[in-house]
Amino acid sequence: MTPSPRTKRRSALPLPLADQTVLSFRFTPSPRGARLARRLACCQMDAWGRHHGIPAHDAVELIVAELANNAVTHGRVPGRDAELRLSREDGGGVRVEVSDARGERLPETRDAGTGEEGGRGLLLVAALAKEWGTAPRPGAPGKTVWAVVPAEPVRG
Numbered sequence: 001m002t003p004s005p006r007t008k009r010r011s012a013l014p015l016p017l018a019d020q021t022v023l024s025f026r027f028t029p030s031p032r033g034a035r036l037a038r039r040l041a042c043c044q045m046d047a048w049g050r051h052h053g054i055p056a057h058d059a060v061e062l063i064v065a066e067l068a069n070n071a072v073t074h075g076r077v078p079g080r081d082a083e084l085r086l087s088r089e090d091g092g093g094v095r096v097e098v099s100d101a102r103g104e105r106l107p108e109t110r111d112a113g114t115g116e117e118g119g120r121g122l123l124l125v126a127a128l129a130k131e132w133g134t135a136p137r138p139g140a141p142g143k144t145v146w147a148v149v150p151a152e153p154v155r156g
Helices: 005-012 031-047 055-074 121-128
Strands: 022-027 082-088 094-100 131-136 143-149
Touching: 022 031, 031 055, 031 082, 031 094, 055 082, 055 094, 055 121, 055 143, 121 131, 121 143
Parallel strands: none
Antiparallel strands: 022 082, 082 094, 094 143, 131 143
C-alpha cells in the first residue's frame, strides 16, 4: 500500500521532543507557514516543560510570531522557504532564529506613529528578549534574525 501524499507531509513535520535541544523547521513564506511555525514553537516549549502562561513560553510564542510574520512579509522570495530554529541554551534560555531569503532587507526598529498599523513588532522583540540581532543565513542566501529569551523574564 502506498502512503498518501497527505500522510507523507504529516510525517515530514518535526516532532517536538523533550530530549532534543534543537528544533529546526522549514516553512513556506506564507501566512499559513508563519502560523505553523508559531504553533510548532509552542509545542516545542511545552515539550521542554515551559507551558502556556509561563513567561518564557509566551515570550517565545510572541517573538516567533513576529519574526515569522516579518519573514513572510518582508523576506519572501518565490520558491524559497523560510526556516525556524529553536535551541535550548545553558541556563534555561531559548534562542529563536528565523531565516528568510532576503539578505538585503535587514530589519530595523522604528518609532511608528499613532496612525500606523505596523512598525512596532521589533520593539516587542527587543522588550521580551535578552538580546536580538541579525546574521547572514548559514548555507543559503538571506538573513537570520535571532533573539535570546532568558529563563526568567526581562525586567524593564
